[in-house]
Amino acid sequence: MAQPYDNIPDRRVIVRRRKLEESLARLAEDMPPGGEPPRAPVLALLRDALTAGRAEIRRRFEEPGPLKNDGPAVLAATSYLMDQIIRVLFDFADQHAYPAANPSAAERLGLVATGGYGRGELAPLSDIDLLFLRPYKQTPRGEQIVEFMLYLLWDLGLKVGHATRTVEESLRYAERDQTIRTALLEARYLWGDRALFDELQRGFAQKFYIGDGRDFVDAKLAERDQRHHRMGDSRYVVEPNVKEGKGGLRDLHLLFWIAKYLYRVSEPGELVAKGVLTREEARHFERAERFFSTVRCHIHYLTNRADDRLSFDLQREIAARLGYQDRPGSRGVERFTKHYYLHAKTVGDLTRIFVAALEDSRRRKPKLAALWQTLRPRELEGFRLDGERLAVAAPDTFNRDPVAILRLFHVAQENDLDIHPATLRLITQNIRLVDRLRNDPEANRLFMEMLTSRHDPETTLRRLNEAGVFGRFVPDFGRVVAQTQHDMYHTYTVDEHTIRAIGILSKIESGVLKEDHPLSADVVHKILSRPVLYLAVLLHDIAKGRGGDHSVLGADVAMQLGPRLGLTAAETETVAWLVRYHLAMSGTAFQRDLMDPKTIETFAALIQSPERLRLLLVLTVCDIRAVGPNVWNNWKAALLRQLYGATEQVLSGGTLTGGRAERIKHIQGEISKQLPGWSETDKEEHFARGYASYWLSFPIDTLVRQAELVRGAERAKQPLAIEHRIDDARSVTEVTIYTLDTHGLFARLAGAMAISGANIVDAKIFTLANGMALDTFWIQDLEGKPFDGPQRLARLAARVELALSNRLDIQKELDSQRGSWPKRDRVFTVEPRVLIDNNASDTFTVIEVNGRDRPGFLHVVTRALTRLNLQIATAHVTTYGERAVDVFYVKDLFGLKVVNADKLKQISTTVEAAIRDFDTRFDPVAKAAE
Template sequence: MAKPYDQIPDRRAIVRRRALEDALATLVEDLPTGGEPPRPAVLSLLRDALAAGRAEIRRRFEEPGPLRNDGDQVLAATSFLMDQLIRVIFDFADQRIYPAANPSAAERLGVVATGGYGRGELAPLSDIDLLFLRPYKQTPRGEQIVEFMLYLLWDLGLKVGHATRTVEESLRYAERDQTIRTALLEARYVWGDRELFDEMVKGFAQKFLTGDGRDFVEAKLAERDQRHQRMGDSRYVVEPNVKEGKGGLRDLHLLFWIAEYLYRVHEPSELVAKGVLTKEEARHFERAERFFTTVRCHIHYLTGRADDRLSFELQREIAARLGYQDRPGSRGVERFTKHYYLHAKIVGDLTRIFIAALEDSRRRKPKLAALWQTLRPRELEGFRLDGERLAVVSSDAFTKDPVAILRLFHVAQENDLDIHPATLRLITQNIRLVDRLRTDAEANRLFMQMMTSKHDPETTLRRLNEAGVFGRFVPDFGRVVAQTQHDMYHTYTVDEHTIRAIGILSRIENGTLKEDHPLSAQVVHKILSRPVLYLAVLLHDIAKGRGGDHSVLGADVAMQLGPRLGLSAAETETVSWLVRYHLAMSGTAFQRDLMDPKTIDTFAALVQSPERLRLLLVLTVCDIRAVGPNVWNGWKAALLRQLYYATEQVLSGGTLSGGRAERIKQIQAEVAKRLTSWTEAEREEHFARGYAPYWLSFDPDTLARQAELVRRAERERQPLAIEHRIDGERSVTEVTIYTLDTHGLFARLAGAMAISGANIVDAKIFTLANGMALDTFWIQDLEGKPFDGPQRLARLAARVEIALSNRLDIQRELESQRPSWPKRDRVFTVEPRVLIDNNASDTFTVIEVNGRDRPGFLHVVTRALTRMSLQVASAHITTYGERAVDVFYVKDLFGLKVVNQDKLKQVADTVEKSIRDFDARFEPVAKAAE
């Protein structure tokens, strides 16, 4: 909690109250009676004192020295600074501006601090909460003093929450409003009439601090739950709110409010003597508060405002200020955020411990004896039922039988019970016993049963993790607890992501997510070994944060852990394979041309069996879905389904590459059935326009729609024809463009779409025999939804037309839009990288381009490819947060693969340079906008 003022070093260097009072006094010395001093001069003195005090506090916090990164000192010193300024202003108003020779009893006025200011924990730029205490009625002079003080404080740029009440009113409002009651609980005398403050404190204690406090506790816990829901109800969000988020400062404050209310304590250490916390738990409390407080102070200083969100922009800077440096295989910012989440987890542990102690103390109260008598313990598989929660029979239950630790969670899961906080506390105190269980066959059996149970394994695994059992029982999992990845793609810590993925698997299996994942819900019941699938989901990210390829390292972990958990050698090998290649299906589906037979043949050769294909599909879906909200969409689902069915066909003995001419003939026959208003001659003319790859790249319905577009454009002699179709099932808008094929066409189209706010996720580019281009783009808005709306689509069509007529300066338009791009995108640096693969396709050179995603990225890359005289046949666009991975199937101007090594190197160098130049042009504009 806050440091006493006498522990603030050299307080006079922060503010000299006497000197400030003297300076203000000189302003009124020569004024006539009743004359007011010049307000600008008063403000100037106070503003200078405030600025100097804040600067001194910040200097101590940021510069090398004993107070560096000491957030507690900042809060105490800032409270001290505000106290001194408010005292000066009060005395100035009371004695100089509105003096009274003989003030009456009715003119008494006291100034009281409430909220964080009342605790003496005022963050650098937080609001100031004041209560002006007056006698039974307010006098005009009292009103004038309050008004004078408030206007001065506001003019100083301070945000002031205030109320003017009598003692009686304060207590009456506190009875009705728990927020006001909490504020009075933390009230602190600042200046003015001390007797009024003492009267309020005495009345508050007599009125509220004599009962069992049940109403207050229940109200504060309900308030906490609502706040958690509002903030996302997870400690593991990537940009946590240090104050209001789950496991943050407000949760610690809530615990202490309850402690103050029930136990009349003023420091966490006092709870040790009350038997509520152990010495170690009290140290955890103080350490967590100190960490969060320090982080919050850095946020305020860096942002220049009362902001409590630990945003991406701030995480790297604060990590460096706190001394977290990059190490081989471990980034400093990720270690910093890991420590943040570990502290948030400790707050959760302390909450459970505190509530357990609270219930025990309530149970001992005679007036509650009747209530607890109705909840007499009942036996359940060696444990006792305490209400609707499971508890141990004795305090030595775990030392007598360590396996009981896992059995406790298993029984709770099977009977849909919660675990008593006191029992969870006992586990924490005996956590080292879990180490013995790793080689215990019964313990390993219980763990696998819980993980593969059809009774909500996600909740049970989360309980195991929160209790610290999971990480001790599976040490490799313990290494990823609170492990973060500093990017915009991964929303949760690795352990939270993994537990969520298992929850998604369970819901797919029980049919809850059947509408979202119909194919997975169907094939999951064909899988031969459920333990293999569940263990693969558990281990797919187990080796993150170690340096190196986490898939390869994780496969080794699987080989060690499988036998221990009861899997056979064959099952263990399958788990290891799944972990090793858990990114293969998404990589193929999202970054390769699924209409190219070589893509499917290569993927089928990797998978080798229908069982592995089923396992990999479900694992891939669970992994992507658990990354975070808005990552999964219909487009990704459609690509995975397409890959699954094509691979299943090959694995079942079929073929995609043979009988090409026959397949084209069949497809054209299907298209002909759909062109009912066409003459035979028209159909044959159209079939002659498309080369073989075109007919193999779309389904008959799409080919028929495109045929109608082409015929209409030819009949009406349109130089440009555009058609769109919203595909809600796949969450995309399909845009087809028919126009004269020209050099750099794709780049211009990509640019027009970028400045229209459309995000291209896939594209197929074809030149017909008549020299016309028939290009199809699948686009989304920036939220991953179909690009729709009549106005947006009309603007897109207009910009495409202008771009193709060379009347649109795409570079300039992108430059003008850059200041409005999200600022947090600028936090991340993605090194441009170009990978060229001539084995992925029999007829195309495949170029994979990695870089920082931003509007115009695809335009920049395709312009570079155009300058290298390459023809793009298809583009497959994937984004992982801030990282774009764009894959292009290209040929040279002669329609051949690019095989010359010098040419390939030149292509890679040119594309990389174009991205670097784009980034360099972007940065100055971004910094100027900030």
């Protein structure tokens, strides 16, 4: 009987069974009659053979040669190695450890490989599934042989799934349990009594290879759906499971199990002859299986365990091993993960078309088949209705009318119908016809109607993408299909992110997300051109992965694509502008001081019109929401609302800078009204403490709370007063600290908060006229939620007090916590970068610091700024996955902007050096290896 490893070259270099048998036989010669078998020497011989065999297989896989990076060869070779070891072990147990001069018929024992091992596809460290077949009731000798083998296999460090059953029991269990039935479907004779295995095969065929297989197919589909749900129900997760994840190896196995069960095939290529797969689809099947198997082998070897998760720390290493090198504008690891997702998409296409076709073919009972053929199919705009699925009326429909490809999806969208799998396959086979449609006015009209439809455009775009039509019709979109970014910020591939963003836009417009985004849900209906907004959302990331600024490159794509899709010159220019500046609003809101009039004036000068402001707001919200499940929060929403309101005021003819003294006087008047228990003297004394910028930096209610805090501390002569307020609406905890202003105060406070597990997202620092500091921090926990809980807040206050009294060694505390930081964060390197802008504010120098985010990063940066004798007025902290972008508004010791060129250069080099030093302490091993 042919074995899956028959074509492995130089098999005997992996393991020599004859030599191993002879060595074991010599051990048996010293056994006294009826004595205990020599377990330790037997184990030593088998372990040496296993170790040497695995090393040889790995050498072939990793070193240059014909089998380098050949995953299927590793699976076959590992199966061969285990076969030989298990066979010699079986023979030793049967002939030497527990011999029988005349074994009875009841003592027959057959050994069967099941599951993946039965397929002959055993990953380096995967479990081994064995079935010990006996004729009927187990005999004491049979039990001894099975027990002897299993204990030795376990002692070898192997994970063995096993069962000891009769043929009848095996079939009975398979009838009840689909998992057992699937395992037997892939059963392979391994050793021992061959007649028992043949009997099992015959019994299985007679019992299960009958009928239409509906129960097996339904069970496997339900099992698949549960697995997908458990693994995240998306093939675009950032750390996919190569075996169990959606679009992974298990989905390929599922397809083959069903095919084998229904069509009696032994390999995917045979499905072509059966008419189940086309030759090209079979090639796709084999390529995907080879790719995933190879990746899985690398994971096992690199982790030294049966792990199937393609984690961040493995992606870069495996990409390099597979020959993916960095290119201009494209990192090797990103091209590797792109190929991973493309293969996963192919698997999804194959299983969806294949399984859905099987479901459909079995939907009608045979008795009704003839009757169905006599019924005239319902028609819908030139297509045939088959149940709730839309199908073509004839196989040559698309050849006669290529526009019908897009019309099919349009009709399905408008009538809330699915598309028949056979028709999807027909589209795949005729996908080149889409090339002719790019300049067809009708095709472009249909596409824009689908994009801007009020009937779930997200689902339609995803169908177009899954079918390969989207990327063919818009080649620029095709370039970002499965395009990944190797970081912890972007959860999805670029195409999936874009389609999700369209879905969010549709839900905002329909009112489904009105509670989450009340401002966007309001302004979206004031936008003059829906096509402009939808196309801008579609194209905002269209140029990622090309090198250069994707916003600039994307604007060029928009200028070319807009006229083709029927937009006017003015509309096209607006789309291009939105794509060019789609990051401007979030960058300003999250990284600039929104209470500084210059910030608003600069942003308003960029926007220029209320219509653009509305468009950019909605685009920004959709973009952020579609990045990942935990990226959007109320704090970001509040900042965007604040920026929108202030900019709208300027664009509507208002002013933010005029009447500064009058504005302060008005603010103080409003505060005075809310301090009823204060004397006029107390009020005047407090108003004299704050400089002009302070009164313009907070809302009235915050200024009132701070006034109460300051007066209470002054009356009680407290050296330190701390107040916190949980702001659920903005998903932050506001912490206000009143204490003596000292050099390096911000750095010590930032360190105390880092040690306490608090993440600072914004801060405003003020020195009052009495020499006291009034500092306000907005903090969250590490999950982006308000930092709350009485114990945590009390611990934070205690550490702040210790830090301010110099009784807390911040650096030592941070170093002691290093072991608890997420290890996968260390996979990424973010080159420190310091950008200095003297134009962003009229009164401050703005310093933007980029680096790898981790606890203590803000402390390190602010300590460096303090040592440079800079005064920090405000800090705005933003994180994008592993990247921190911290912006500081600073002045020199004399309260002026920093303008000296040498000083500016010193700031950059000093802060960057401090970050690099912290990076080395954070992960010294990784840094030493660079």
